[in-house]
Structures are given as C-alpha cells and as structure tokens.
Amino acid sequence: MSVQRVYVAFRKTIAIGSDWLCAQTPCAIKSRNETTVVVEPFNKSRKIKVPVEVYDAEACVLEQDDHFVYNASYPGGRIPKEEFDVKPIIGKSELLAPFIENKNFCLLLEKAYQDSYTGKGNTFCINIKEYLAYLANPVVSKLERIGDPVFNRTSRHTPPIPSGFERKDFEACLSFPAPIGIRAEDFAFPSEQNKILVQLLTQIFNCKNAPICPEEIRAKLNIVVEPDSHRCEWCGEVMNIVELNQDYCSKEHSVNFCHRDPKLGTKEHNVYIGHCSCNREQGGYSEIERVMQIAKLAKYNTEYKKILLEMLQ
C-alpha cells in the first residue's frame, strides 16, 4: 500500500534563499529532521528547505480525499491529485534543438513555450533583497508604493489572485509586501498548460512555409500536421510563417498570439496564432461581442443588412 502524501500550505509568502515560497501554494512534505523540513511546492520543479521554526509557525495541513487536495485559493477550492504529477510535456531546449539555426522560428517557439507555462511579467513585484530590507526596517514614506501582489513571471499554477483584490487588501494581508499569486486570467493547471502548448505548436507547424515538424516531436506531442491549414480566425487567411516571423521581430510581436476572448487569457481553445493587425482590429472585445455588435448595427439598417447577407452567402 502506498503511503498517502501529506500536503501543507503556508499562511504567508516566505523568502527562502533565492526562492519565494508562495502563500497558500500546496506543498508536499518530502522529509523532516530537527532543523529542516523539505517541501516540494506545487508551483515549482525543485524542493525547498524550510527551517523548522518557520514551518511550525506558518504551515497548515491541507485536507484531502482520494481525488483532490482542498485549498480555497484554487479555482473550485480544490486541486485534482493527478495535477501534482503532470510535468511539461517537452523541455524547452529539446523543442528548440532541431531549429537552432533558425533564430526567428526559435523566438516564436520560445514565446509559445513561455505563454503556455509562465504568467506574464510584473515589474512592480518586490525582489527578495528589497523585501528583506523592508522586513529589517518596515518604514516607507507615504508616497512610496512598495511591492505588488502579482509575481513577476512565475508558473501558471501558482494561486490566482481574485479579480476584486485591491491595494488595501494587499497592504492588510500577512504576506505584504511579498507577492501572493498570479493574475486570475494567467491561471491554468499543468495538464491544461500542456494542451495549450500542443495547440499552439500544431498551429505553428500548420502555417504556410513552416519548417517540417521532426518525427520525434510530432509523436511525443501527438501533433497532427496538415500543411498550410492554419488560418487567422479574424480574416480567414492561411497564416504564413514568414510574415509571422517578420511581425514577431517588430515591437508589437506579442500580439501574434491572439485571444478569442481577451478577458479569458491564454486558456485552451482561447489562444491562436493570428495577424497582429487583425488582433488590433478585434481590440479588447471577444469574437462573440464583435458578432453581436455588427448584428445589432445591421438589424435596423436595410443597406447594411443587405451587404451582410450577401457577404455570408
């Protein structure tokens, strides 16, 4: 019989060496001796040694059953147990290796990889050095705004911060001024992150002029290659990797990754490789919002209605 793992979460974010141990992240207990408890946080690939006195003061054991670990900070208040064992489906260097000569294509793959596994950046997040200085001398001038609840680029299965969470809530929380999570729209469980990467790579390899997807990558990721089949959702044109690469190197490269509903963020079935200009045209609205706007505009205008009906023939 296998021994059931014990999971704990820390009441507040703690700085340990060069690592942040994020508040409320479930951590599997790996070992304990008189001085140290070794934990493996859900959102990290490495273990962290926590001094016993810190552990005893801040760790709370999480409830679990056969299928879930319960934690109010996660969507639905629980984490499916199998998610603790899901690792990235492929390593970044393994993915890039066959294309190392093709710099632009590697940049595109790197961006797909980063969007799949890492939350967006946040330059307002305090660093550990500044945080320790604050703990030693917790005085800030009234005008200074220290720290931010959102981590700078961390894994997408770090606890999501509720959308209504305000600055005053952050200043009142135990972790302040250390970060406590990621933006809610950046959140995805590890299995969904793998699906997002596979979807993005499938689209990339199905663009016109895309390099051939090597057999080992195709088989490992179960990518279905149908050359010249990937279209921009907005304009319906087949995407050309040559144009994409040119756009990627421009200042606005990040908008090559278009969202069907920008408010949902990079979720499965919500992100696709499309044109920068098309993404700009869609703006902050979802596709369905745009459809409803046009339908409303055409409904009581016979001329527009006629144009629209002819276009849809």
Ligand SMILES: [Zn+2]
């Ligand atoms: Zn387009």
